[in-house]
Amino acid sequence: xxxxxxxxxxxxxxxxxxxxxxxxxxxxxxxxxxxxxxxxxxxxxxxxxxxxxxxxxxxxxxxxxxxxxxxxxxxxx
Amino acid sequence: xxxxxxxxxxxxxxxxxxxxxxxxxxxxxxxxxxxxxxxxxxxxxxxxxxxxxxxxxxxxxxxxxxxxxxxxxxxxxxxxxxxxxxxxxxxxxxxxxxxxxxxxxxxxxxxxxxxxxxxxxxxxxxxxxxxxxxxxxxxxxxxxxxxxxxxxxxxxxxxxxxxxxxxxxxxxxxxxxxxxxxxxxxxxxxxxxxxxxxxxxxxxxxxxxxxxxxxxxxxxxxxxxxxxxxx
Numbered sequence: 001x002x003x004x005x006x007x008x009x010x011x012x013x014x015x016x017x018x019x020x021x022x023x024x025x026x027x028x029x030x031x032x033x034x035x036x037x038x039x040x041x042x043x044x045x046x047x048x049x050x051x052x053x054x055x056x057x058x059x060x061x062x063x064x065x066x067x068x069x070x071x072x073x074x075x076x077x
Numbered sequence: 078x079x080x081x082x083x084x085x086x087x088x089x090x091x092x093x094x095x096x097x098x099x100x101x102x103x104x105x106x107x108x109x110x111x112x113x114x115x116x117x118x119x120x121x122x123x124x125x126x127x128x129x130x131x132x133x134x135x136x137x138x139x140x141x142x143x144x145x146x147x148x149x150x151x152x153x154x155x156x157x158x159x160x161x162x163x164x165x166x167x168x169x170x171x172x173x174x175x176x177x178x179x180x181x182x183x184x185x186x187x188x189x190x191x192x193x194x195x196x197x198x199x200x201x202x203x204x205x206x207x208x209x210x211x212x213x214x215x216x217x218x219x220x221x222x223x224x225x226x227x228x229x230x231x232x233x234x235x236x237x238x239x240x241x242x243x244x245x246x247x248x249x250x251x252x253x254x255x256x257x258x259x260x261x262x263x264x265x266x267x268x269x270x271x272x273x274x275x276x277x278x279x280x281x282x283x284x285x286x287x288x289x290x291x292x293x294x295x296x297x298x299x300x301x302x303x304x305x306x307x308x
Contacts, residue, residue, distance in 0.1 A: 012264070031186075032185045058268070063196055070192055074188070
């Protein structure tokens, strides 16, 4: 495996410093969060804890990236 | 003669049920489209079957999209097998969406809400497929960690000190299960879904273990005088 940099390793070991949602809550709100982000609305204020969770959970982060790209591809404007 | 009002369309072949003003805004159109999906899926008989077939198409679009995003990492897997995975994921996502229709609250477009089920099912299957022949290692592979070469000597020394403290904390304050989960996920790069599958648990339960282990580590390091605000 590639050797991770220390910063990334520390982030993966310690996780986000601020309070975060957990995976089930993240999944429940992911669609809303993506649409808020794509509209340029204050998504992180409306759904507190989501950004921290996406930083701490690689699986949910991948789901977020995929959903964002897919929705954007439906409506590129 | 008056022409019929514009209506929401769910795609070719589906009944359009909601009249919509031509001047409707994009959010109004999106909301009407979502209501049309819900109404169609709550019908009975052939109209419902038709709506379910359209929903399956929508979910298959999501699962194939996920396959295409990950194709590079799965270059050793035949295209036919990947398409089978996409179809299976769409089938499972369809069951999940239909079972949770009453949970849809309109916080996003119905299609965005439905897509996430397809992407989740496909992502889980594809991560598991990528790790199918790989061993899941629960012991550290990169232990002990070394400081980045590009840093100042002081920075490297601080990092080494922090890494040594983290090693102590991992050994001293985590349970055996927390230690295994933290090492596999954070150090050895095992995907969450893969480890959940091997340990017979769920992504959510496993992440909670990781979350609790991280909180304990942070608290223990803070007690020992480390400032972790920037991490």
